[in-house]
Amino acid sequence: MNQSRRWLIVLALPVVFVVAAGAMRMASAVKYTPVDLKPLGNFPMDPLNGSDKDIPARFRKLDGHRVALQGSMWGGFSEQRTENFQLIYSFPHSYGGPPLVQERVFATVPNGGSVQWRGELVTVEGTLHVGILKTGQYVASVYRLDVDRVQPAALTSTNRGLFVAARIAAVLLQLILGFRWLNRLQLRRRRLSNRLCPECGYDMRASGSRCPECGKVVVDYWPNQIQI
Numbered sequence: 244m245n246q247s248r249r250w251l252i253v254l255a256l257p258v259v260f261v262v263a264a265g266a267m268r269m270a271s272a273v274k275y276t277p278v279d280l281k282p283l284g285n286f287p288m289d290p291l292n293g294s295d296k297d298i299p300a301r302f303r304k305l306d307g308h309r310v311a312l313q314g315s316m317w318g319g320f321s322e323q324r325t326e327n328f329q330l331i332y333s334f335p336h337s338y339g340g341p342p343l344v345q346e347r348v349f350a351t352v353p354n355g356g357s358v359q360w361r362g363e364l365v366t367v368e369g370t371l372h373v374g375i376l377k378t379g380q381y382v383a384s385v386y387r388l389d390v391d392r393v394q395p396a397a398l399t400s401t402n403r404g405l406f407v408a409a410r411i412a413a414v415l416l417q418l419i420l421g422f423r424w425l426n427r428l429q430l431r432r433r434r435l436s437n438r439l440c441p442e443c444g445y446d447m448r449a450s451g452s453r454c455p456e457c458g459k460v461v462v463d464y465w466p467n468q469i470q471i
């Protein structure tokens with residue numbers, strides 16, 4: 244095995260490793276079902292006497308599911324980090340007041356964790372719990388979410404796929420450039436050892452310090468090259 248081949252393997256191994264690790268991470272990634280936040284709260288419910296029966300069945304079915312919700316963080320004071328917040332579709336509400344209780348997803352970061360507070364539109368991934376919880380007489384929450392991750396919405400879903408594709412393309416490009424560079428290096432070395440011009444491959448055995456074909460000054464390559 245010649246030296247260039249060895250270099251190829253040394254260069255390619257980490258790239259193969261990175262690509263394989265990325266593929267494994269994508270394959271093992273938890274899948275979150277995207278759920279539209281706006282219709283989630285769009286049903287009538289008496290905040291005093293409301294019960295689970297008021298929640299449409301298609302929303303009750305989401306209980307315990309891993310979901311991705313897009314909305315705005317609300318209910319805090321723009322702290323740097325927070326362990327709980329509410330996720331809402333819009334504020335103020337279309338009728339001018341605050342969102343109804345069924346229009347809020349009460350998000351909590353489990354195990355004492357916290358997330359960065361974000362003012363822009365976010366995508367929140369986590370496990371959704373559906374069902375009415377009361378504080379005294381009043382419905383305190385309908386939707387609760389155990390948060391796994393909060394990201395700017397611009398970074399998620401299709402965009403994340405694009406980022407992954409771009410990263411793979413960058414690795415491939417780097418690989419191609421690396422191969423081309425190694426090929427050129429190898430060709431140049433072969434030409435020099437055969438006393439051919441390293442630039443164009445012209446036979447320099449009978450020529451002087453300059454390649455008559457391409458003009459390359461070659462006097463430094465072979466110490467006993469004829470000086471003309």
Ligand SMILES: [Zn+2]
Pocket residue numbers: 440441442443444445454455456457458459
């Ligand atoms: Zn030449």
